[in-house]
Amino acid sequence: MQKRKKINLIITYVLAIFVLMIFVGPYLWMVATALKSQGEVMAWPPTIIPTEFHFQNFVDIWQNSVLPRAFFNSVIVATIATVINVFFASLAAFAFARLEFPWKNSLFLAVLATMMIPPGLMIVPLFSLIRNIPFTGPSGWLDSYAGLIIPTAITGFAIFLLKQYFMSIPKDLDDQAAIDGCSKFQIYWRIILPLSRPALALVAIFTFLGNWNEYLWHLTVARSADMYTIQIALARFQTEHNIEWTLIMAGATTAAVPMLIMYFALQPLFEKGLGGIGTGMKD
Template identity: 50%
Template sequence: MDNKKSKLIADVLTYLCLAVGTIAFLFPFLWMFGTAIKTMPEAMTWPPKLLPDKAQFNNFVEIFKGTVLLRSMYNSIVVTLCAIVVNVFLASLAAYGFERMNFPGKKFWFNIVLLTMMVPGALLIIPLFFIVKSLPGTSFGWLDTYPGLILPYAVTGFSIFLFRQFLVSVPRDVDEAAEIDGCSKFQTYRLIIIPMIRPAMGLVAVFTFLLVWNDYLWPLAISRSEDMYTAQIALKFFQGQYTINWPYLMAGATVVAMPSLLFYFFLQRFFQQSLSNLGTGGK
């Protein structure tokens, strides 16, 4: 009987901690949405209220009038989707080479890939800027262009490392069987390996989406015109020199945050499966 009571108390405490953690996690989002449907006077009242007396859903329409938010959302979608496709392809191909092929300096170059994961992205802004500026194209290189926005996310060390960890669990027998059937290395990668690492592709896609969609520094550094602003930069239009329109800013932030939630929702199955496989060493 004492064991049952102890187990019941432990379960209650566990669920209580989970509930408190969930509320603490969701509260900023609730506050953001609550502010987004307020009027400006209600947003500035003290003590503040979580929800307004009368919801102003019209704020979600007004934020697109006279701003570049809609164009910026389009830019973010184009850049993010292109970055996902390029990163998944190049990173999985590089991981396949590191895991399945033998070449001089293989271990050294893989260690270099791992070292890139330890460098903060902010430190790379200046060298990347000069690289993009010197690329052939216009007189300003790839500045203020979609390729320039996508280039830093074309392949990441984390993605290569993650794909390689999954490839470790794929038996080499499948490669040998494909070679016997006359497949080249690339055909083996395309026809055999890719279907077997789909959970990893989903995980890399989710992380790439979050990285690119929420990035602020790189688009700010490379963009020269409002037509090339991404969604994160467009939010600054709701901030004046002396005042901030909090309802519009929070409405814009809510709209900008929705694609991340939807993207995770559609890839949730792959995300959970890949984390489960990663936690068991890819087996």
């Protein structure tokens, strides 16, 4: 028995490392490119490890005229959008998962439908819409944080994901709470939310990620360099006759770091999900 466990463990590690190679391998190329000179990117035979480490690339991108500000803007935009989305989408998801009300199915299908219209085609009408938001200045929400954040803050995917997750929580729990005199909001707040930490963490990460990697919408809203976000700043390394490969890759490497840190930081939340109920119930 002991031996079998050991073999199992070895197999687990071998598989884990194999998967790691597939998922991380290409990124090593990205990091390597970020450290090469532009000439070496093009070099033949291709080099895997840079012959000379150009850490200067990482300095250069920060000296770029728009990147630092764009980085900051992205953090602001993604953070606020994430908070809005996690809170409001979970409220709506709770209603869809637990409450009965007229038009429930149609409304939910409508939520799903919002994810299906290709975002690119909404640009033309959305531009007019945000330019004509009532009670705003002559250019509406153009070139403002409100314009960058609000129209895309709530996502259908968040409502959908949370609803699906809430549905997997045993209903007995909220029944009991209802007997104890909890209001619906209390059930949502005290029972469903604490049990859904992994899903909430997921929504937070994906919302943040979605905003972090958003290009088209931000490009449409941002008119001045002060409102640029990270992907716009990165796209600017592609010019008519040339791509600054090293700078794009240095920028992309840098841009990936906050995401990984966030993902790493949210890890404990994943382990405190529904799985906890089992042990709770056992004793």
